[in-house]
Amino acid sequence: MKLQHYLGGLEGLPEPLNLEKKVFVEDWEKRIFGIHVAMMGLSNHLGSALPGYPIAEVPTTFRDEWTWASLRTGAEGMNPFDYFKFRYYEKWLGGISQFFVDNGYVSEEEIADLLGVTDPPVAGPGSPAIDEQVIDYLRRGDSPRRDVAHPKFEVGDQVLITNAPAGAHTRLPGYLRAKTGTVQRIFEGDYGYFVHTGDGIGDPMPIYIVEFTPEELWGPRAEPGANALYAELFEAYLEPIEEDR
Structure with a gap:
């Protein structure tokens, strides 16, 4: 992407x-x-x-x-x-x-x-x-499902989206990189991606639905009236929020 x-x-x-x-x-x-x-x-x-x-x-x-x-x-x-x-x-x-x-x-x-x-x-x-x-x-x-889910994060957790270097292929949209969101759902299994892309995905892992506010993604240029954006993301793309952030 x-x-x-x-x-x-x-x-x-x-x-x-x-x-x-x-x-x-x-x-x-x-x-x-x-x-x-x-x-x-x-x-x-x-x-x-x-x-x-x-x-x-x-x-x-x-x-x-x-x-x-x-x-x-x-x-x-x-x-x-x-x-x-x-x-x-x-x-x-x-x-x-x-x-x-x-x-x-x-x-x-x-x-x-x-x-x-x-x-x-x-x-x-x-x-x-x-x-x-x-x-x-x-x-x-x-x-792509290989096992039950073994999530590191829970619903309601705030997470930081990684900014891992993209190789020939990535599943992480650029506009989400280094942004903060909230876990809204954890899918029921661990899912593989069939190939290793070099940015963390490939082996089976949990997938989350993460919620982002328009203000977090686009700042003061966010269009009025939009409530939230939801993205399905592999766990490798999520990091915990550090306490000093």
Whole structure:
């Protein structure tokens, strides 16, 4: 959630924002969505995930991990000007394509050769076992919950949000960093994030709903009438309030 991946508190945005209401604007966007789902359903991490999949037995040549974090890492790594220039699934296309290039599945030259081709080659029918695995994943998913909750904080505690350096990907919005909030709810389990982002999350941990006042986040520029902002945050992003603060 770097600059281009969150808009909270940013000034000077065009008014009104023109939000696209169609799920898919062009037909190819449905295909890129399907590719992403297939990659999720064939990801290596499913072999040790819940509910547990026999992923090693699936006859696929895709032998890497692909999670929502992978998709978001590609978007967050974009130049901010490019990020705001492209539509939603155009960002997906760029991130997925770069992943396949980086991991040796296809070269940039091969992709370039297909640009402008009016009748591109179509892959033949795949293995039924691959289809079954992806469909099974769609039906059962992959729960991030790993245990009951073991929270360090209680409802009503005031907490300080960390300002940990962000690597390629983070789940901590920039406008919450170094701000003070109040714990309003603790979710019932410890939740993993499937990958380690380098800023504290990855292993299973509690998740909290933290309340912030507009004045805490935006000071005297906070708009009147707003009562509170609530954010779901991993425990690694919370610190206790020191007594001398």
